[in-house]
Amino acid sequence: MKNHEWKWVYVAAGGAVVFFLLIGIADQSMDCMSGGCAVMFVSFFLAVTLVAVALLFWSRARTMDAILSGKELLAHWTYSDEDSVTSAEREFAEYREANKALFIIVGGFFLIAIIFLLIFGGEAGVLTTFILLGAVGIIALVAWGAPRLVYASSLKRSPEACIAGNGIIYREAVYPFRSFLNRLDGVSFREAAQGEPSLLIFSFIQVVGLYILRPYEVRVPVPGGEEERAREIARKLG
Numbered sequence: 325m326k327n328h329e330w331k332w333v334y335v336a337a338g339g340a341v342v343f344f345l346l347i348g349i350a351d352q353s354m355d356c357m358s359g360g361c362a363v364m365f366v367s368f369f370l371a372v373t374l375v376a377v378a379l380l381f382w383s384r385a386r387t388m389d390a391i392l393s394g395k396e397l398l399a400h401w402t403y404s405d406e407d408s409v410t411s412a413e414r415e416f417a418e419y420r421e422a423n424k425a426l427f428i429i430v431g432g433f434f435l436i437a438i439i440f441l442l443i444f445g446g447e448a449g450v451l452t453t454f455i456l457l458g459a460v461g462i463i464a465l466v467a468w469g470a471p472r473l474v475y476a477s478s479l480k481r482s483p484e485a486c487i488a489g490n491g492i493i494y495r496e497a498v499y500p501f502r503s504f505l506n507r508l509d510g511v512s513f514r515e516a517a518q519g520e521p522s523l524l525i526f527s528f529i530q531v532v533g534l535y536i537l538r539p540y541e542v543r544v545p546v547p548g549g550e551e552e553r554a555r556e557i558a559r560k561l562g
Contacts, residue, residue: 325392325482325496329385336378343371362452366459376505383503387491391498396489398557401547403483407521411545412495416475422540427467434460485544487557492526492544499542501561505531509539511562513546513555522546524554526561 346367354360391397403411438453486493491500501508509527516522526542546554 325484325493327385327388327392327498328496329381329388329498332381333378333385336374336381340371340374340378343367343374347371362455365452366455370459379504380506383500383506384498387500387503388493388498390490391486391488391493397486398489398560399485399487399550399553401485401487401544401550403485403545403547405483407483407545411543412475415543416471419471419474422538423467423471426538427464430463431460434463487524487544489561492542494542494544499526499528508561511558513551513558515551521548522551522554524558 344367347364350360350363350367354363434456438456441452441456442450481496483495484493485495490502491498493499500506507529509529511527512525514523514525522545524544524546526544528540528542530538530540
């Protein structure tokens with residue numbers, strides 16, 4: 325299993341550098357009222373966002389390195405292809421609904437900014453509005469496409485789970501128990517029911533914006549015969 329998280333650290337950090345450079349270029353070569361301030365505002369917003377993304381993936385990459393080295397490893401489970409497909413389909417539906425809710429929140433903030441700019445921004449406000457509308461379109465595309473890309477890639481990933489004292493790796497995706505804007509809130513064990521396997525449910529809380537907390541869950545199937553170990557993990561981490 326390879327640690328792909330470092331790649332996203334470098335991509336996000338590189339993007340942040342580009343947008344910070346764009347702020348300087350706009351400041352030196354564009355008049356503020358002719359769109360320069362709009363370009364600087366949007367570039368600053370995107371640069372700060374990418375810095376946050378880089379920090380998020382940096383903490384994920386460090387956690388994944390630690391787990392793969394065997395540090396604090398509590399369990400290592402592998403799954404059949406059939407079980408992996410079933411789990412991927414369930415998680416796709418959950419991810420899609422979570423992204424829809426997140427887009428409504430973020431889109432609402434953008435809508436408020438657009439209305440404010442149209443009322444008070446004058447000619448420069450109109451230009452900024454078109455830029456923000458483009459940003460909303462990109463966010464909408466990501467919110468729609470990301471779950472589908474994750475689902476497609478999940479089917480190609482190694483069907484295994486590593487559970488450690490500092491995080492979990494499930495189908496090559498890492499979930500640190502404490503990282504930038506993200507922390508573990510609890511762990512519970514759910515018995516098998518209605519055709520579904522037993523599950524270890526890891527409940528996380530993610531900070532979205534300044535004061536918005538978004539809870540989400542990672543559900544790791546428990547292979548047959550590993551139920552008692554799963555209960556012990558839930559007691560230890562929960």
